Every structure is written in C-alpha cells, then in structure tokens.
Amino acid sequence: MSEALEQSDLREGYKTVKLGPREIPIPDEWDNVPFDEAIELNPKYEKPDNGPFDYLPMDAVDEEKQTIEYWTQREKDDCTTTWFKNGDTVYAKITPCTENGKIAFIEDLGTEVGSGSTEFLVFHPRDGVTDERFVYYLSNLPEFRSVTISLMEGSTGRQRVPSDVFKGGIQVPLPPLPEQRRIADILSTVDEQIQQTDEIIKETKALRDGLLQDLFDELIPNSGRKETQLGPFQVQIPEHWEISDLDDLNQDDYPICYGVVQPGKHDEDGIPLLNIEDVDETGEIQRESIHKITPDLHEEYSRSQLQGGEVLVSVKGTVGNIVQLNEEIGEANISRDLARVTPTTDLDARWLKYCLSTKIYQDLIDVFSTGSTRASLNIGELREIPIICPPISEQDRISEVLSTVEREIEIERENKQHLQDLKRGLLQDLLTGKVRVSVD
Numbered sequence: 001m002s003e004a005l006e007q008s009d010l011r012e013g014y015k016t017v018k019l020g021p022r023e024i025p026i027p028d029e030w031d032n033v034p035f036d037e038a039i040e041l042n043p044k045y046e047k048p049d050n051g052p053f054d055y056l057p058m059d060a061v062d063e064e065k066q067t068i069e070y071w072t073q074r075e076k077d078d079c080t081t082t083w084f085k086n087g088d089t090v091y092a093k094i095t096p097c098t099e100n101g102k103i104a105f106i107e108d109l110g111t112e113v114g115s116g117s118t119e120f121l122v123f124h125p126r127d128g129v130t131d132e133r134f135v136y137y138l139s140n141l142p143e144f145r146s147v148t149i150s151l152m153e154g155s156t157g158r159q160r161v162p163s164d165v166f167k168g169g170i171q172v173p174l175p176p177l178p179e180q181r182r183i184a185d186i187l188s189t190v191d192e193q194i195q196q197t198d199e200i201i202k203e204t205k206a207l208r209d210g211l212l213q214d215l216f217d218e219l220i221p222n223s224g225r226k227e228t229q230l231g232p233f234q235v236q237i238p239e240h241w242e243i244s245d246l247d248d249l250n251q252d253d254y255p256i257c258y259g260v261v262q263p264g265k266h267d268e269d270g271i272p273l274l275n276i277e278d279v280d281e282t283g284e285i286q287r288e289s290i291h292k293i294t295p296d297l298h299e300e301y302s303r304s305q306l307q308g309g310e311v312l313v314s315v316k317g318t319v320g321n322i323v324q325l326n327e328e329i330g331e332a333n334i335s336r337d338l339a340r341v342t343p344t345t346d347l348d349a350r351w352l353k354y355c356l357s358t359k360i361y362q363d364l365i366d367v368f369s370t371g372s373t374r375a376s377l378n379i380g381e382l383r384e385i386p387i388i389c390p391p392i393s394e395q396d397r398i399s400e401v402l403s404t405v406e407r408e409i410e411i412e413r414e415n416k417q418h419l420q421d422l423k424r425g426l427l428q429d430l431l432t433g434k435v436r437v438s439v440d
Contacts, residue, residue: 014433018171020147026173027433035170039135040124041163045083045113051075054109056084056116058092063100065198066140071110079115082122087132089123090116091139091148093161098149105136121161131177133184138172141431173432178439183430186437190423197416201409208405209358215398230386231364241390246341247383249352254342256383258315259304259334263293271298272332274306276314279323291335298333304340306332311341311352315377320365324353339382346392350399355388 010016014025017032026032035041047053052073060070084090086109092102097119106114123139125132138144147170152159175183224239237243250256263273270292272278278290298305308329314321316337334340343349355361368381390398429435 017173019143019173020150020170022143024143024173024432025434027175027436029176030433031174032171033174034168035166035172036168038126038130038172038174039166040126041166042082042122043084043088043124045085047076047079047083047113049076052111053079054111054114055079056090056104056114056120058097058102058117058119061090061092061102061104063097063102065194066101066103066105067195068104068106071114074115080118082116082118082120083113084116084120084122084124085109085113087125089132089136089139090120091123092119093121093148094119095152095157095159098145098152098161101140101145103136103139105133119160121163121166128177130174131180131184133188134180137184137187137427138431140427142428143432144170144172175433176439179437182437182439186430187423187426190419190426194416194419194423197412197419201412201416204405204409204412208354208402208409211402211405215401230360230388231367233360233364235360235388237388238390241388243386244389245383246385246387249344249347249387249389250383251342251344254307254310254340255303256339256341256379257303258336258339258379260293260297260301261336263291263335264297267292267294270294272330274312274332274334275337276312276318276321276323279312279325293333298331301333304334306334306340307342309342309349311343311349311356313339313341313356313377313382315339315379315382317375319369319375319377320356320362322353322356324349339377339379347387347389348392348395348399350403351390351395352387354399354402361385 010025013028015028016023017026018024052075054071055074056068057072060068060072062069084106086107088106090104090106092098092100123135125135148161148165151165151169152161154160174180225236226239227234228237228243229235230243247256260273271294273291273293275291306325306329308325308327310325312323312325312334314337341352343352356365364385365377368385369375369377389395426435430437
C-alpha cells in the first residue's frame, strides 16, 4: 500500500500531513507545526548555587514501564549540561536506548532543577501551546519515534539523534490545548491502572517469596530444625530435609548444559531457539518473534534439545532468571545464554523453580557468577549449587500452594498486558485524531 493517502480515502473533516516520510490524516482543526514551535528543546534553566541536585542516570529509566526507578545526587560542579524541571520529558538520544524507548516524564523532583545523563534530550512544553503531559505522550507516538530513529547519525553502536533535527526538521500534529489536556488525562488514567497492576504483581510476588518459610511451619509442623549452609549463607531447615548438589538431582541422560553458541541466520522453517525472554511465566513459548535454527544445527546440539518440563536458568548477561517449561512444547533448543536442568524423580521441577527464584538463592547465584560488564554463571558452578530437598511429597504440597499464588500473578500479568495493548491503541488513535475526545 502506498505511503501517500489518496484524497478519496480521507474521512470528511480530515487532512493529510507529513510526519517524517509518512503521510497521516489529522482533523482539519488541528495544526501541523515544526517541533520547535510546539516544544522547547533542552531549555536553559537558572541553577541555584546551593546543592546537591537530583541526578538521573540513563540506567534509572525503566524502558518497559517508562518510569524513573531511582535518583542519585550530585553537587553542581559534578552535574552535566542536561537540566530539567518537573513537567519536562526526557528522551534518550543514543542507540540502543532510543530504539528501546527510554522516555520518562519528570515529576516528584526533589530539587528545584535536576540534572541527568548527557544522552538525554529534554522536551519542555511551550506556555499556552502545549500541555506538559501531552508532550510526553507525543514523544511516545510510534511515528514520532520512528522519525527520530531514522535520523540518527554516527558510527555503529554509538548512533545519536542530533539536536538539529528538532529545529524545523520534524513536524508534529497539534490539537487545540483543551483537547491536548483531555487526551493526556485519558492516557494518564490508563498509565495509573498499569502502575497499580504492577504494584499488585510486586506485592503478590513478595507474598510468594515470603510463603516458603511460613509453609515450613504450617505444612510441616512438629518437625525440628537444623542449621545448614547454602554456600556462604546459613539457613534453618526441617531436620529430615536434605541438601544435594543440583547435578545430583539432575537426570544422567540429560546433563546440565548450555545451548547453541553460534545460531546463524534465522531459518523460517527451522527449530525454535529459546532465550529466557521467549518463555512466559506459565512456561509457554512465545513463538511469534522467536529465532529459529536449521534442523542440522539442532541435531549438532542434541545435548541441549528440549523434551518439555525442564527448568531453564539464564547464565549470561542477566544471570539467574528462572522458568519452567510446559510438558508439551514440541521441538526446541536453547541458546548459549541458557542452561537446561532436567530434574530426577526426587526433585519436583516446580519446587526447583521456586527455590532458585527466592532471594537467598538469587544472592547465592550472584556469589557464583563472574564478570562485571556481562555477568556469567559457569556450568560447573551451577551444577554445584546446593539445593534444599524435602521429600517429594512435601515438595508437591508446598509447590501446590505456591502455584495458587503464581496463578494470581499470571491473572494480573494478563490484566497488565490488556492495559498495555489498550494504551498502545489509544496512543495511536488519540494522538492522530482518529478518535476524537470531548472537551466539555
């Protein structure tokens, strides 16, 4: 389909405007203005002499939630040339942060002005022209982001969006100010619901993690306790429970191993190659965008082929993420970044997943991990991780209770996904005027 919109395709009361290389329809009464007429780029603020100031590192912006996870503080002389106030939007200008959507709305700033990474652009609403939250949502519009990404310059891996492109180089659709505010209100309401759902998920996860110790007492009463070591950590467990190395609880025919080192090009008719992000919390494989390898390579790495029901541990990059696969997954293999564990009949895979996901085991995995820039967990070290091993009947009882909590978490995740899909649709429809809002 052509990028250009034929006049006959336009709804009555709409006109076509350019946003980068694309033409999009917007309402007749909306303006289409140069970016710098609607939004001030990198405003110059007066900085008080007294400090310290709130400082925003790039890592502090969560690219999925587009929230600020933490602030640091710096004295004035240690701050960068990037300054902002409450109501501004920060927009990452360097790859891969731009592509990943590191964008955040500045609020709850604890100092009059704040500073941040020089890799942020600062968008400030022009008084009487743009609403501050509308600016934030406009910067999230897929067409706007695509334009900025297409205009990046520099060497591979260090490309940046140049500031000059915002000075007459980009046009943006602009509704009347009352409509901007109403659009921002609607999208903010959805964002608040997503945030509330995140909090419920976080609290339910904390409940799940805290349940293990409570279950020791409630499901297994009248049992003495003994002190035992988990690496450098000392814990109390029931006297009749055992501690075994993970390798001793793994099936001999399917040794603990990592997967394919060099997967090669995507083979559309090939075998799915799993990374940790390709498996959801229910153990289902997300097949839409998964990389596939040739059947020959799959056979070459027969050692890491999957049968279903295994526990996968991320051992490269983000170390210690744990998932359990469903029993029926079809043919699949794993990447170099994953290790496969195939429990014996003495170890419930659900129990292993819950154990390795607890804080003490995550801390233990950190102890075993090496590397500062890209952490890794050696397979030999993984095999030697000591696993708390109750009798299988008790593993099953505890896992059943924890599975109930897991189902609650999954329900909230599905609710969050629905809200995120709703937001994406509203963002597109409201910011292009496809769906109009009442401002009465």
